[in-house]
Amino acid sequence: MAFKGIVGQERILSYLSEALLKNETPHAYLFEGADGLGKKAVAQQLAMGLICTSKIKPCLKCNSCLKVVSGNHSEVKLIESEGSIKIETIRYLQKEIQLKPYEGKKKVFIINQAEKMTQQAQNALLKTLEEPPSYATIILIVNISSSLLPTIVSRCQVIKFRPIEIQKIQDYLIHNKGLSYEESKVIALFSKGIIGNALKILEDESFQEKRQLLVDITKELLRGKTLLALENGSLLTSQKNNIQEFLDLLASWYRDIMIYKETKEYHFIMNYDKIEEINHQASQVNLNKLKDIIYIIEDTKTKLKSNVNFQLNMEVMLLKMQEVISW
Template sequence: MYRIYGHETVLNIFKNVISQNKISNAYLFVGEEGLGKRFMAEYFAMMINCKGETAKPCFKCSSCLKVMDKNHPDVFFIKPEENSIKVDTIRYITNEINIRPYEANKKIFIIDQADKMTAAAQNAFLKTLEEPPLYGLFILIASQQQELLPTIVSRCNIVRFNKENRNTIKNYLMFEHDISEKEAEVLAHIADGNFAQANKLTNNEYLNFRRETIQEIEKILTIKGFEVIEEFEFFDKNKDNIEEILKILLSYMRDLLVFKATKDASFIKNIDFLNRIQEMESRLTINKLNNIINRIEQFNSQINSNINYQLAVENLFLDMAGGL
């Protein structure tokens, strides 16, 4: 479970701060979803409180075992409820941070999706962050740094997570999912350096969903006129997965644009659909592809607002089919 793939730069940061005993009170782990930020936050917490004599974490001491079992009395895992972290949660953290650790060197709060703190929660958290006790440590995890108050960001040591190389993802798939090297190479290419995406691609149900989504995209791009709105059925049936549909849609449209401009298959993410991409790109101009991508991104920014879902989706279809 705790075999590390990649993350060399991040691991060096961890090792240096621990060996030099220069652990700060707050860290911000930032990078797109799926790069291993949560995993590495837990790993860092184990390293800090490990009671082993040699390499840390040792995975054997009582502290490491408790962190792995998610029952360490001094390591707290905070995550959003109903898609946000509210001020009541921050008040809970404030109360807890003022109680000394029961058994560890540091009392650690791992705040997942910290960028989903409400405005009130961020302001309340800032007060705690300004003067934390020496034994207190916050690890904030965020994919959208700009959603956090600059004053919060300025009080954190930033650890940036980047996409891993294709070989790292391939090895991860081979050893953690028992996939053949040939298949792992293809899936690693599609995953594009993202561990979470690699995990999804090992799931047959997700692969079927992805294939159906791409087939729907191709239908929408080839149908002319108002008949395109009949494709709403797929989007209605999968309304709860609309964010994933849009990710697949943007990835596929990007591939069409890139191949249209370069004719270089090495830049294609959805390499298993290369033949379809080669056929589809000839039907669309670079200008049209750019406009469609911008329109999808506009729709993506609207989906969490109070909009008429069916009307918004149908308008998107009409634009993609020829209205742009």
């Protein structure tokens, strides 16, 4: 297998390698899946594979491959945009695609976050997909294929990227990032099988801080120290920009307690390194209360999306949680 640096996704990689080897690649691919699964990296390596001059493709060493790595290959174009992808961009693609390749035999167009294409842009692209030149390959990358016109989807070979086994992410973190078993396990679990998430958590210096803050808050709520919890609640202001993420962490905490309470198994919980506190809290709160608390957190998440009063929402959430716990 010639694809390198992609964690997991072996099934997809071997399928694409085989297609390259047999020279049986379709004119359009649609890579579908959540962010962080390596879709763009695979698309770039597939582009390399299509223009690579070696026998095992992509070799990642030949002149063509190296040019793609540095973004300098004239026959590989990456289209992406902060805002929407407009019809003008697709018209540019249409003009470019008609010009025969002069460097190599193939031309590859990658459209990243293709759901950003406007309706007009999608309609224009459809025409190209109906009759692409024989030397061209178009790779569309999306989170969900239903965000594109069904007529576009039906003209592409759809490749679905799925989250990978937690174990694979853990192995990667241990062997490539030098993490300990416990550290890697926690991050792998929180990544939900998405390597990009794991790398983001790894870079997030405040990850452990956030988790400590939520443990402090939950302890105080349990002790009936609402005031202290509210004080910490004002500390949540520091989390204002990432509040959805923080509330996800908080919900995961109570979910862990619920799972632990029901199974007495620590293998299924995410906060693997805080098992003692989880065990302690599990002995203090019953299942119905835990369900109510998780509901309160989820409800707050929804309210925060539409309601800008951050501080009030946080206080109401903590008071409601307190009420459930002490009731």
